[in-house]
Amino acid sequence: MVIGTGYGGSVAALRLAEAGVDVHMVEMGMAWDTPGPDGKIFANTTTPDARSYWLRTRTKQPLSNFLGFPLDKDVPRHTGILDAEEFGGITVYQGRGVGGGSLVNGGMAVTPRRENFAAVLPTVDAGEMYGTYYPRANAGLGAATVDPEWFETADCYQYARVGRRHARRSGFPFVFVPDVYDWDYMKREQAGTATRSALAGEILYGNNHGKKSLQQTYLARAKATGRVTITPLHRVTSVAPAAGGGYTVTMDRLSTSGDTVATKELTADKVFFAAGSVGTSKLLVKLRANGALSRLDGEVGAGWGDNGNVMCGRANHLWDPTGALQSAIPTAGIDNWAQGGAFAEVAPLPTGIETYASFYLSITKNPHRARFTWNAAAGRAELNWRTAWKQPSIDAAKTIFDKINAKEGTIYRTDLFGAYKIWGDHLTYHPLGGAVLGRATDNYGRLKGYTGLYVIDGALIPGNTSVNPFVTITALAERNIEKIIDTDL
Ligand code: FDA
Numbered sequence: 127m128v129i130g131t132g133y134g135g136s137v138a139a140l141r142l143a144e145a146g147v148d149v150h151m152v153e154m155g156m157a158w159d160t161p162g163p164d165g166k167i168f169a170n171t172t173t174p175d176a177r178s179y180w181l182r183t184r185t186k187q188p189l190s191n192f193l194g195f196p197l198d199k200d201v202p203r204h205t206g207i208l209d210a211e212e213f214g215g216i217t218v219y220q221g222r223g224v225g226g227g228s229l230v231n232g233g234m235a236v237t238p239r240r241e242n243f244a245a246v247l248p249t250v251d252a253g254e255m256y257g258t259y260y261p262r263a264n265a266g267l268g269a270a271t272v273d274p275e276w277f278e279t280a281d282c283y284q285y286a287r288v289g290r291r292h293a294r295r296s297g298f299p300f301v302f303v304p305d306v307y308d309w310d311y312m313k314r315e316q317a318g319t320a321t322r323s324a325l326a327g328e329i330l331y332g333n334n335h336g337k338k339s340l341q342q343t344y345l346a347r348a349k350a351t352g353r354v355t356i357t358p359l360h361r362v363t364s365v366a367p368a369a370g371g372g373y374t375v376t377m378d379r380l381s382t383s384g385d386t387v388a389t390k391e392l393t394a395d396k397v398f399f400a401a402g403s404v405g406t407s408k409l410l411v412k413l414r415a416n417g418a419l420s421r422l423d424g425e426v427g428a429g430w431g432d433n434g435n436v437m438c439g440r441a442n443h444l445w446d447p448t449g450a451l452q453s454a455i456p457t458a459g460i461d462n463w464a465q466g467g468a469f470a471e472v473a474p475l476p477t478g479i480e481t482y483a484s485f486y487l488s489i490t491k492n493p494h495r496a497r498f499t500w501n502a503a504a505g506r507a508e509l510n511w512r513t514a515w516k517q518p519s520i521d522a523a524k525t526i527f528d529k530i531n532a533k534e535g536t537i538y539r540t541d542l543f544g545a546y547k548i549w550g551d552h553l554t555y556h557p558l559g560g561a562v563l564g565r566a567t568d569n570y571g572r573l574k575g576y577t578g579l580y581v582i583d584g585a586l587i588p589g590n591t592s593v594n595p596f597v598t599i600t601a602l603a604e605r606n607i608e609k610i611i612d613t614d615l
Pocket of ligand 1: 134225234
């Protein structure tokens with residue numbers, strides 16, 4: 127059984143099925159295979175509706191304000207696609223549904239620089255990763271880089287060209303990064319010969335056309351084996367050793383308004399936790415505390431980080447417009463990791479109007495790590511992250527943007543995250559850790575204390591990948607599942 131259908135879960139399902147194993151995937155979110163009343167499966171970023179948020183009655187948009195005015199609005203409570211999960215000091219955004227984060231993310235498929243890898247996964251052989259598993263992951267995900275010639279003239283990447291000009295004038299390297307979007311489709315969107323998708327602002331609440339989410343890649347191949355069953359709208363609540371061997375997995379069947387309509391128990395020989403860094407950590411700390419899996423290691427719950435995410439915008443001069451038409455798919459970044467500890471994605475602001483704003487999501491070298499614990503009285507997992515821990519991220523991002531502002535004679539936008547607030551320091555898109563490789567598990571994701579229980583998602587990665595994380599999550603899953611199939615089956 128595989129709990130969760132994101133990157134780690136999809137790799138596990140495909141490779142196990144190819145090895146002849148029957149796999150049952152359980153996913154708390156919806157299947158996202160049926161169009162809504164507007165004929166589309168996914169809602170647009172600019173017009174959130176019931177499909178957009180996981181069990182909220184009001185949107186919680188990462189970019190909450192514009193010109194200081196709040197953007198959030200009421201929506202019907204529904205098992206929507208984006209979860210803005212709130213912990214004490216941070217809101218953690220995650221995808222919900224068959225495909226996990228691949229449903230909502232920007233598709234930026236970035237392999238870390240090899241010189242940074244030892245800090246990302248210190249116990250893993252870098253030679254194997256860069257020789258075998260990163261290439262395998264990138265091929266499986268369908269990652270490709272924008273056609274550089276087309277990029278130079280496409281209206282929808284004017285914002286990225288402005289970002290490049292400003293980066294270079296301040297002496298920063300500007301790098302194209304691969305994405306899983308179908309670039310030929312995007313060219314046709316720009317040419318007006320295909321239905322607009324990235325160019326219609328479809329990203330945060332799903333993408334109806336060009337993006338190759340896991341549903342189009344790993345999961346499609348997994349289903350084609352005939353050995354993989356996916357059960358959506360079921361949330362796993364417990365895993366415990368079964369009397370006759372294997373594990374009893376308990377799950378709630380959810381209605382689309384989030385109510386539990388039934389509870390089921392199934393038995394599985396082996397269980398893979400692939401519920402994402404937060405989902406896996408929450409489950410494991412609960413199961414250790416309530417005695418269902420009491421032998422789990424004390425490291426379970428520890429080593430959680432936000433990949434150093436921090437957002438900001440810059441106000442450009444009137445002669446530097448970023449374009450009313452912006453592709454929602456980012457394609458480049460400013461790499462100041464070695465000097466300043468920041469890699470800044472040049473991000474779109476697809477509002478449909480000219481904003482004269484440059485927008486960035488920075489990934490920074492933030493040393494802080496938090497821990498998940500189980501609060502039995504409240505019946506929930508808690509995370510001890512503090513908002514003040516974002517200061518090193520802000521400092522790192524400033525090594526890029528203070529310099530650019532000084533060079534360009536520009537200022538930070540103060541209207542995007544509240545009134546007079548420069549930094550989006552309240553959130554992360556990249557939760558990592560909580561069941562760290564080599565600490566809560568062995569060096570291949572086998573949970574310490576139990577045979578036949580594995581972690582195979584972002585929970586294995588100790589808090590930071592130096593770039594956007596899903597390629598590393600996928601490559602590590604490819605490495606671990608190969609070993610597990612060879613030795614444990
Ligand atoms: P993932 O979160 O993908 O999957 C876990 C699945 O388990 C989910 O579908 C969840 O619903 C399910 N689940 C959880 N608990 C469960 C339970 N108890 N029972 C059953 N199911 C359960 N990364 C990147 O590399 N490039 C990018 O451009 C971006 N952009 C980006 C934008 C936004 C808005 C977000 C939110 C995230 C990104 N990311 C990203 C991050 C990336 O999407 C993320 O790192 C991966 O999806 C994590 O993969 P996992 O396999 O760890 O879990």
